[in-house]
Amino acid sequence: MNDLAHVALLIVGASFLLTAAIGVVRMPDLFIRMQTSTKAATLGISCILLAVALYMNDIGVTVRALLTIAFFFLTAPVAAHMIARAAYFVRVPLWKETIVDELSGHYDRRTHALRAELSEDRPPKDFQSSTNRQADR
Amino acid sequence: MNPLSLLPEVGAVDLVFVALVAAMFLSFLRLVRGPSLPDRVVALDLITVQIAAMLAVNTIATGQSVFLDAAIVLALIAFLGTVAFARYLERRGHDE
Numbered sequence: 001m002n003d004l005a006h007v008a009l010l011i012v013g014a015s016f017l018l019t020a021a022i023g024v025v026r027m028p029d030l031f032i033r034m035q036t037s038t039k040a041a042t043l044g045i046s047c048i049l050l051a052v053a054l055y056m057n058d059i060g061v062t063v064r065a066l067l068t069i070a071f072f073f074l075t076a077p078v079a080a081h082m083i084a085r086a087a088y089f090v091r092v093p094l095w096k097e098t099i100v101d102e103l104s105g106h107y108d109r110r111t112h113a114l115r116a117e118l119s120e121d122r123p124p125k126d127f128q129s130s131t132n133r134q135a136d137r
Numbered sequence: 138m139n140p141l142s143l144l145p146e147v148g149a150v151d152l153v154f155v156a157l158v159a160a161m162f163l164s165f166l167r168l169v170r171g172p173s174l175p176d177r178v179v180a181l182d183l184i185t186v187q188i189a190a191m192l193a194v195n196t197i198a199t200g201q202s203v204f205l206d207a208a209i210v211l212a213l214i215a216f217l218g219t220v221a222f223a224r225y226l227e228r229r230g231h232d233e
Contacts, residue, residue, distance in 0.1 A: 007149040014156040021160035075216040082223035087175035
């Protein structure tokens with residue numbers, strides 16, 4: 001029964017990772033790609049590490065596997081958020097069929113601060129020509 | 138363990154290795170082709186996660202738990218590398 005469980009977990013985890021890779025290749029836009037890669041990859045490696053913990057049946061291995069799963073669940077969203085934020089600032093193009101970009105206008109392009117109200121004084125075009133570039137960085 | 142239970146799980150481990158290699162190939166495609174730098178960072182991050190998964194499967198294939206330690210370290214390095222890349226991208230976009 002234990003045998004069946006870890007084989008099933010292995011196959012589920014591998015198919016999640018394969019799904020993430022297919023999504024990264026097939027999806028039209030960086031942010032959509034990131035959506036598939038982060039979630040499916042985290043779930044996939046968690047399933048595989050659970051399978052390792054079940055198979056080895058050793059307290060040290062189980063603790064290490066659970067620790068790694070916790071680490072992935074903590075760090076994957078942080079890393080994905082940081083890349084998405086950086087990509088939004090360097091103006092990675094959105095998919096051409098994107099309906100709404102709810103962040104547009106809410107970021108101060110110079111200080112990278114997010115505000116609730118729209119900042120019309122800084123339309124996206126004057127980003128390149130901002131004068132004091134070294135502002136609080 | 139009895140040798141009878143070894144047969145199906147060897148098949149499963151082989152299948153998982155094949156799936157992981159296919160996934161790594163696809164991510165490598167995106168790493169080569171990615172139109173922007175963040176695309177490549179995402180692909181690299183995914184490849185590192187897949188290598189960590191491969192190390193974990195190798196723990197099952199060989200029965201040696203040392204590979205799991207390598208997977209932990211790789212997860213750590215993947216996170217640090219991604220964060221460093223993101224900070225670099227943000228600062229570079231700010232400067233030019």
